[in-house]
Amino acid sequence: MERRERADAARNRRAILTATEALLARQRPETISMELVAAEAGVGKGTVFHRFGSRMGLMVALVQERALGLREAVENGPPPLGPGAPPAERLPAFLDAVVDVVVRNKNLLAALGHAEASAPHDHGDLAEHPVYRFWHAHVASLLTGDDPRTLAHVLLAGLRSGPLVAMIDRGEEERVKRALRATASALLEKTGC
Amino acid sequence: MERRERADAARNRRAILTATEALLARQRPETISMELVAAEAGVGKGTVFHRFGSRMGLMVALVQERALGLREAVENGPPPLGPGAPPAERLPAFLDAVVDVVVRNKNLLAALGHAEASAPHDHGDLAEHPVYRFWHAHVASLLTGDDPRTLAHVLLAGLRSGPLVAMIDRGEEERVKRALRATASALLEKTGC
DNA sequence: ACCGTACTGGACCGGCGGTCCAGTTGTCAT
DNA sequence: ATGACAACTGGACCGCCGGTCCAGTACGGT
Numbered sequence: 124m125e126r127r128e129r130a131d132a133a134r135n136r137r138a139i140l141t142a143t144e145a146l147l148a149r150q151r152p153e154t155i156s157m158e159l160v161a162a163e164a165g166v167g168k169g170t171v172f173h174r175f176g177s178r179m180g181l182m183v184a185l186v187q188e189r190a191l192g193l194r195e196a197v198e199n200g201p202p203p204l205g206p207g208a209p210p211a212e213r214l215p216a217f218l219d220a221v222v223d224v225v226v227r228n229k230n231l232l233a234a235l236g237h238a239e240a241s242a243p244h245d246h247g248d249l250a251e252h253p254v255y256r257f258w259h260a261h262v263a264s265l266l267t268g269d270d271p272r273t274l275a276h277v278l279l280a281g282l283r284s285g286p287l288v289a290m291i292d293r294g295e296e297e298r299v300k301r302a303l304r305a306t307a308s309a310l311l312e313k314t315g316c
Numbered sequence: 317m318e319r320r321e322r323a324d325a326a327r328n329r330r331a332i333l334t335a336t337e338a339l340l341a342r343q344r345p346e347t348i349s350m351e352l353v354a355a356e357a358g359v360g361k362g363t364v365f366h367r368f369g370s371r372m373g374l375m376v377a378l379v380q381e382r383a384l385g386l387r388e389a390v391e392n393g394p395p396p397l398g399p400g401a402p403p404a405e406r407l408p409a410f411l412d413a414v415v416d417v418v419v420r421n422k423n424l425l426a427a428l429g430h431a432e433a434s435a436p437h438d439h440g441d442l443a444e445h446p447v448y449r450f451w452h453a454h455v456a457s458l459l460t461g462d463d464p465r466t467l468a469h470v471l472l473a474g475l476r477s478g479p480l481v482a483m484i485d486r487g488e489e490e491r492v493k494r495a496l497r498a499t500a501s502a503l504l505e506k507t508g509c
Numbered sequence: 510a511c512c513g514t515a516c517t518g519g520a521c522c523g524g525c526g527g528t529c530c531a532g533t534t535g536t537c538a539t
Numbered sequence: 540a541t542g543a544c545a546a547c548t549g550g551a552c553c554g555c556c557g558g559t560c561c562a563g564t565a566c567g568g569t
Contacts, residue, residue: 128515129515129516131515131516131517132515132516132517135516135517161518161519166517166518167517167518167519168518168519169516169517169518169519170516170517170518173515173516173517173518174516
């Protein structure tokens with residue numbers, strides 16, 4: 124039978140998550156070591172690893188939290204993001220929303236990439252990340268043509284591309300959004316043209 | 317006045333490059349340390365760093381070498397890759413060729429990603445990489461519509477995306493090529509439709 | 510109040526990227 | 540040929556980091 128997580132454990136879990144967010148907001152991701160996170164949270168390094176398993180686990184947990192709002196909006200929110208609108212409206216709206224998530228969490232995503240790099244174990248596969256799976260399934264479901272799954276990967280690839288993320292960093296997020304919308308609409312129109 | 321590179325230095329440079337290729341062909345990129353490269357090349361670690369500055373420098377040098385053939389083919393080769401064909405033919409041909417480069421060098425590119433992750437210094441920016449600059453400029457020059465530069469980034473982003481590279485690993489490179497061609501042609505047709 | 514167990518924290522480990530510098534060796538001017 | 544200087548070399552060394560370990564602690568069911 125399942126036992127609830129102990130109260131102190133839950134408290135420490137939150138403390139670690141919050142500390143990581145604070146550090147992420149303050150300094151560059153590659154300067155954030157697990158030891159630093161532990162210190163900021165006021166716990167021992169062992170606790171951090173006990174809770175999250177690895178650097179990757181910590182970052183994934185954080186990403187999942189940050190992406191929850193978008194998932195909710197897509198599944199139960201009002202159109203055009205939520206259900207009810209035609210793909211031609213939902214897809215651009217979703218891509219815009221995803222870019223917004225990236226804008227708000229660019230440091231976190233950089234940290235995630237940093238964590239991926241040194242992950243020979245098992246978590247190395249971004250495709251297995253629940254957040255990515257959801258995004259990908261959603262985009263694929265809105266696309267037409269043959270092999271929408273691969274096309275969805277192509278569309279979402281932009282969010283991990285150094286040059287595009289650098290543009291977003293520079294505040295040119297509108298250009299990125301426009302380019303993604305243009306690509307998406309071109310793909311949607313192609314079949315009906 | 318410029319002095320030529322000393323003969324022994326040149327010899328060691330080649331030895332290091334060759335050794336890295338051999339290791340890349342034999343084992344997973346994240347298991348290849350600079351020390352291992354030095355040992356395989358039969359030189360000291362200091363020499364490797366003296367020649368290439370950092371892990372990133374070494375990988376960049378290798379990538380540059382591997383991408384030379386494609387550059388040559390694009391600039392001086394026969395159509396449709398080389399000059400002379402209309403963009404509607406050159407662009408898909410180029411994207412196919414780039415995927416081929418990725419197929420042949422996926423380990424190297426993984427190693428490049430690994431090197432990027434731990435690069436707080438200066439080389440962190442993929443956009444500054446000469447090979448990427450060339451690819452990007454070429455694709456942008458073949459595209460139409462407003463902001464072809466950003467669209468080019470979107471198209472090329474697929475080559476760094478975990479999920480797509482994983483597909484290539486699994487031997488599904490044809491699907492990836494088709495998806496990229498479809499996206500490219502959709503973008504090209506959009507203006508003229 | 511008691512006890513088993515899940516949790517805690519920090520010392521510890523192996524290994525890595527990168528630096529340093531004393532010794533070596535190629536190269537060029539003479 | 541020869542000398543002298545700069546460029547090159549190699550491996551010991553450094554600081555750091557992700558991750559492990561385990562003795563001690565304290566929660567929570569009974």
